[in-house]
Amino acid sequence: MTRLLRGQVVFALGLAALNTVYASQLLQMDRPFANGEPGPAFLPLILCGFMYVASIIIVVGEFRTAAAARESAPQSDVISRIALIGPALTISATALFIVTFFYFGYLVSAAVFTFIVSLFFNYEKSGDLKRSSLIALITAFTVTLFGWLFFVKLFGLYLPVWEL
Amino acid sequence: MISQLGDGFLALAQPLSFLHLVGGFLLGLVFGAIPGLTATLAIALLLPFTFGMDVADALIMVAGIYMAGIYSGSITGITLNIPGAPSGAITTLDGHALMKRGEGTQALGMSALSSAIGGLVGVVILVALAQPISALALQFQTPDKFSLVLLAVVTVTIVASGPLIKAVVAMALGLMISTVGIDPMVPVGRFDFGSYHLVEGISLLPAVIGLFAVCELIAQSSIPASLGKAVAVATIDRPRRRDFLPSREKIREVGLFTFLKSAIIGVLIGMLPGGGASMASFIAYAEAKRGSRHPEAFGQGSYEGLAASESANNAMCGGAVIPLLTMGIPGDAVTAIIFGVLLIHGLVPGPALLGENFHVIAPMFAALFMASIFIFLSMMAFGPVYLRLSQINRGFLYAFIAMISMVGVYASSYSLFQMWMALAIGVLAFLLRTFGYPVVPTLMGIILGPYLEEFLRRSLIVSEGDPTIFLRSPASLVLLGLTLLFVWLLRIRPAVKRGRAEAAS
Structure with missing residues (x-):
């Protein structure tokens, strides 16, 4: 696994983890349409669901395009890495x-x-x-x-x- | 309206207002010309200072930065083959080819003339269309407003560079950030994690500074100086100011029709959410090449190509302001920050803005007009300096940006928390950039999120949860149709064409 690919996967999983932290707050809100109205949780719930799906799509996509992802980081003559x-x-x-x-x-x-x-x-x-x-x-x-x-x-x- | 517009020009005659225009213009010139810095960054850095300014002066300064920043992206593009801003990338093709031929001064002069013409055309169209569009937008009902905001959100996302899924994630992140704090319709806090700092939500200022200034500082520190070096291929000894005046022969070669056609393309693209200067210059360049008698010269040093791209990207400035002022929809990062400037001063961009506050906005129209003229004058004044502009010490530049952005966040809120927030958003933006996620959709998500959510929820409350409400209004239907059309034209059709071409090869 290349370094960039590993980074891409870790970052996508990091976004999913951040999403979980965000989603944890949804439990403190009323369900959408519980009172007949969309309510404060409506849009955040859609966004949370989307972020999980997107994270999976990105991780799978990164593995599929692994061969094309070989890029090297820029090198400095004075400061390594x-x-x-x-x-x-x-x-x-x-x-x-x-x-x-x-x-x-x-x-x-x-x-x-x-x-x-x-x-x-x-x-x-x-x-x-x-x-x-x-x-x-x-x-x-x-x-x-x-x-x-x-x-x-x-x-x-x-x-x-x-x-x- | 005409008299108020006249008052706008008179306001510029006030010494302080005029100084704001000149100061903004010079700031925009420097930031636009230096590779890595943009007009967006300059306006983002200015944002904290607008608190202490008169709103008209703040808008005048922003207009000066905007017009100059978009134009000056081409200066280092022509001289060093490194566009100072993305908007100068297409100009670089022909501009630098002319520089290599030893026609650098004429290329710089033509670039300034075209930008000035484009800017002026953009402002004239802005003035002509602003109030009629505002009057139309006043008729919009809540579902129509939702469809309009959705059009902006979708278009900004699909035109972003890189994979679509990453652009959508970046937009979703922005929308999520916008949900932090008090709910827009019910007085309850959301996603505050028990912190009183977060109850107020994440302010626009740390978001803008984080996404652009802090992110840029971090990103530049990961790039070695050697990558930014370029070799000037043609040195011009002691150029005289009159050398920068485009000759009649060159102006005739381009033709008035090309100047005007490119400017109109620029305005139309500027009006589209997510359009931006780069897309305007690219499309105008392609159209000029299609209609040219010498298409083979494009890319090899064509004055026609150079004039088309430069005329379009400055005309875009006037176009981009139209949806912001008339419908409250910022189309790109710069207009999104102008949106913030207006909000800071208690003005809500939207259909009612021009009706109630035209006297406040008129000096900005006048400033855009004057800044267009300044573009040409600046070439006469600073032409020889432009050839040395990119040699500013990087250490000085980024130390300055680092200090002014962080202290600016503090000075606007007197809150250390907001400084930490700017740093956190900057780090997130840097990681997004590193892994190929565009950051402009995130900013648009932060700005448009509250409107998208409010209009969506209001519409669903009215319809008792029935989503077909968005299909029952003709205006909403048209806007949703436009959204689908843009998705088809900008994403699906190119992907299908690419797929067919790959299959054929």
Whole structure:
């Protein structure tokens, strides 16, 4: 089984699992037409049923077209397994940003967030850590300052500064 | 109406409104021209800021982004063979061939002129049709409205790229997300899992930012920079501004008929839900080739082909706004976000909108008109810069997008939960994209879901559960017939043809 095929099947099954979580809430609602009206469960019930059927169709379809599904992930000269590491890093950096945004405020969290994102893209392109760090520092300073001027000074919106 | 339209143009004369137009236009130019960024993303990023803006200024800015973003997709397509946006893909065929021949400045000039003509034709048709269609839509009963929303849902799904089943799943996911929160008809919470955050439902803003900005950031981080590199095949030393003016000979080669025909095709396709700029440019290009005296030149550097696709994709902007403003049906991702801008300001898109609030919408019509003219002027002003536009540092670009999208979500709601929601939807959208599921149907599902459900349930309540109510109204019957026709034309017939061709080979 190719990696992509395995991913497709796992993702389709993941959607079915998510659908089950969604469907679990249907048990707390009245049956459609129980009171003579479609009710709040009517459309969700149709959608749930469809999602299960669609998941099965996709899984079966993926196995049938297994031979055609041989695709390779893009390769970077600098970062190995970039298709996995890149998304993992940006998702983690975004999650870290949200957490630190609450505790440390906008200036610290935005500076760290933009530094990480910029460092990743620049390092991946050049492979030169020193130069990439310098560009990332300048980017972090510029973007954070721009964000502060834009949101707080221009639009007068509140951003947390230091809530500890 | 004419006087209110005149007031719309006068509103643009206000310095602040004019600045919004220019700012939006420049934002659209940059986002449309840079591969990986789109007008949709630019408008999605703008959405949080519209809270603090006057509604007319917000719509003016959106109009500027829309028109410029659709046009500028062709700039890097012509210069680097990498279309900045999908709408520029067809233009790239002939535009880049002209660039290789050393006619890059003329190709860029023709692209700007065609886009400007297309944009202007689109706005004129928009102004002419908006109120008559609104008046017609006011006659619609609930079953008719359901059939109309169903037409939009089905069409957007079937025109999405990739396998149909995945597009339907993406739409179903959007519809499911739309059911979270208070029921639209009965005051009970649904799918909130006991969380007070979810009782209010999933807001449009984190959904839009997640589906487009966060998803784009994650997706770009999985692509090595080397894949985005392209070699400029013809360098033009110190181009002068007048070099970008298309010559009379080239304009005659294209002909007024091709400009207008392509623009009208663009408007008609824009009016169809799910039509979009890519489809408009593709169909206009195919039609221009069919009617051309030199079809063999198409793809090899034809000004006619380039003008047809560019004229159509900007005319689409006017067309796409018609169903949004007159019937409350957004036809693509951009109009879906404009839908959000209107809702944020308490305006409900639909038949009554133009009757009651034309004075608010008129500046947007004027802005679309002016933005079309700006397209041509911008080529004269920035032509030489366009040749260097795609060289912006990726690290800077995505750090900027990352910060502005997440802080934008916070600034619009002051809620960390909404930031987590944007991240969660972004991750889901990235996984959908990775595994070949289109994300635009998901957004349309989120937006149209409440309407689809409400009209469906209201109709069934009136008919006491009898589904034939949708066949008893002539308007509903026509709309359902159109839905079936589109399914036949866009999915079944091509599949049958493909099957026959494969069997024959």
